[in-house]
Amino acid sequence: MTKLQFPKGFWWGAATSATQSEGTVPGDGKGENIWDYASTHYRNRFFNGVTTAQTSRFYVDHEADVERMAAIGMNSLRTSISWSRLIPDASGQVNPEAVRFYRAVFSQMKAAGISPFVNLFHFDLPMYLQNEGGWENKATITAYAHYAAVCFEQFGDLVDHWFTFNEPMIPAEAGYLHDRHYPFVVDFKRAAQVLHNIIVAHCQGVAAFRQTQLTSTIGIIMDVIPVYPRSQNPADLKAGEMADLFYTRSLNDAILKGRYPEELVAVLQKYDQMPGAVTADELALIADTKIDLLGINYYRPRRVKARESEPNREGVFSPEWFFDSYDMPGRRMNTSRGIEIYPEALYDIAKKLDRDYPGVPWFVSENGIGIQDEEQFIKDGMVQDDYRIEFLKEHLYYLHKAIQEGSHCLGYHMWTFVDCWSWMNAYKNRYGFYRLDLATGEKTVKKSGQWFKQVVAANAIDYDVEE
Template sequence: MHYSFSKDFFWGAATSATQSEGRVEGDRKGENIWDYASKEYNHRFFDGVTTEQTSRFYEDYQEDIQKMADLSFNSFRTSISWSRLIPDGVGEVNPEAVVFYNQMLDELNAKGIQPFINLYHFDMPMKLQEIGGFENREVIQAYKKYAETCFELFGDKVAYWFTFNEPMIPAEAGYLHDRHYPYVVDFKRAAQVLHHIVLCHCEAIKSFREGGYSGKIGIIMDVIPVYPRSQHPADLYAAEMADLFYTKSLNDVILKGFYPEEIGEILRKYDQLPVVTTADKELLSATKIDLLGINYYRPRRVKARESVPNPEGVFSPEWFYDNYEMPGRRMNTSRGIEIYPKGLYDIAKKIQNEYGNIDWFVSENGIGIQDEEQYLQDDMVQDDYRIEFLEEHLSWLHQAMEEGSNCLGYHMWTFVDCWSWINAFKNRYGFYRMNLETGEKTVKKSGLWFKDVIENQGFDKNN
């Protein structure tokens, strides 16, 4: 079967500043929470790899952008590093960063690659984290000023802006589940962090509108579709609660302008409500985005709780459901997550049916494989598994688009193997292989397949 996409469909890949830029002497970059944590809590990072050793985009951006052009990309998402641009989070702007980002954006535009620029990808400046980070309401104004600085400096070079990547993650991973710095485990603090992130998003969009900048602005969300073990009422309730906490609570406030009543009732019952003012609610309801990015990697399968939560324990969404390991599920054993391509279709239909069929694009989708060098033949990684992954996800996406979903593009995670938070370089995701010893970047088989898809505006797949 042939799957065709429109000639103006966005094809490309995504990365982030902290995961790709690295450091060079004299760059005057300020420290962010990942620079700090990867050194001070080095034992938490795979092979002890720090943010110093990423994929060298700061040094190699010209060659890297040429490599994107070689694959016929027409778009590319990355982020601006807040701590590179404004080392202390507030105050003086780093002139070295202004030069770098201007040159990088000019290079993308010169090659016909549309920059999709994200303002925040998990990387709080350490100076602001020291006063509480997103827990501190003062940081909302610091973020607003940072966003305005970006719009002013780079607005003539960027047509697509995004306020946050996966806003749930800094709250959930940093303040509840002990995965990201500052390693807090406290639901109420996590809820306050998430609310302040949402307010930052709203303030940035307000500044963008008032500044009269051209282009579009949106946000990038991490969506994990939820599937119950069975149609038993207890399993259905478990799925409803998982979806309410991890998806609907954020989707509704961003896309509809208000938090779901159900979440408020539950948090009030357990004394976990964050502080939300009347002015906050007015700002939320007044904020509208132009474009939604969706990151999709895996489904969430759940079942009814099999035990009563510890009443003295830490309140969490997991009080209301248990994870379910479905027999026969197809796994990416490198990451320990399920591969379920139809989930992308289900997300598309949810956007279409519940959120006004807003314009959206796949902002991340990918498969990370450990020890990928085992597939190296004749200096090329023969990653047929990645091609299969792409074919399956794109065919389900195509079906949703045929049924009216307003999907405008697809960005793979990622362009070149990059540093992935606590996993560092354990799992490889790129269209290009990164040689960690030499810094050489060589195309994988999947990159050439993707180039062919872009140039032919589609692909053939045997169903």
């Protein structure tokens, strides 16, 4: 076994989000967001019909949950503020119960030596804004900037690191193109407008932060997914370029380089898919906006090949017009999720950042493995999740390798702390260091949580290089 030491001050923790963890209780003053609405009105789309009301109960359990974080050695946690909890309706009035709750959470975390990493938006748009057009409506950008300013004012003295958005591609791609998230629209041009407006909102959120006197940092949580073509055949390589262009560079170049890729603009103009409402002032704002810190979420690689058939040109325009997904023979799979396990990609991500987006400090803001029917691994009252430990060790090995070669990675957060509600999958797959009993609300540490405590204490992992 080899001991792989991580840099001094490395962030060891976990990530979650408000909608996925808090739940609701009578009298909390929380307004409805799109997930509250969708999980109720489209309940058949959610695994076992579990709604946002039945999440991991952080709103009522936060004091004990912070103690649980400390018990496994976590020195940081990324969570989010629920916009619809803080500002419940279109009046713009702040909910005092939300202020009390979040200040209590962040204060307790600080007292326990757990650094608050706080994200402003994790997919959960208030319904009063969605009903007026959501992210297609420029007024939502203004509302977001106001919301961000309120957060900085109310909680700025307690938060160490702010983030404007988690995976801003998802509301556009999943909600307006691929029919996975509410409002279940399938229209590329509308999706492109949503993505542009979210990027502008990010910029305005950063601008609001810069107007404060806070000494904390601000950044964003994104995917920088390496694309792996099937072969070196020029047609496969071109497929890889197009997948990267649409799903990585379209967003990341705008955020990290201050401009949209020229190749993307040319393609969208050719197929008449440019968003209609893009102003010169917005493009100038994008060019001028810089972040302090980048979070990277990684779960699976993207493998592609040249298309094997002509797309339906009469159908909805889609990035998939330019490539097919490739199921590589012999790939390792998480059969619970149906996705590939490929730890080496963390090393490739670090190299991609060094090459394409140099100079931005970053950390792994999400990485983890979701397993269905995890109760089958309970022995003596504890989930024996050796598969999770091995998954984390392998990913940390490749991350450590990149750090040794100079990558400016500052930490690693696993998804998630306690098993949480996971969008359309609800509680189908479990991800946490702690197991949640849905019937009783009991939270018990898994073997991986005990292992993680040892990792944090040593600031190192023991790894068999022959594995």
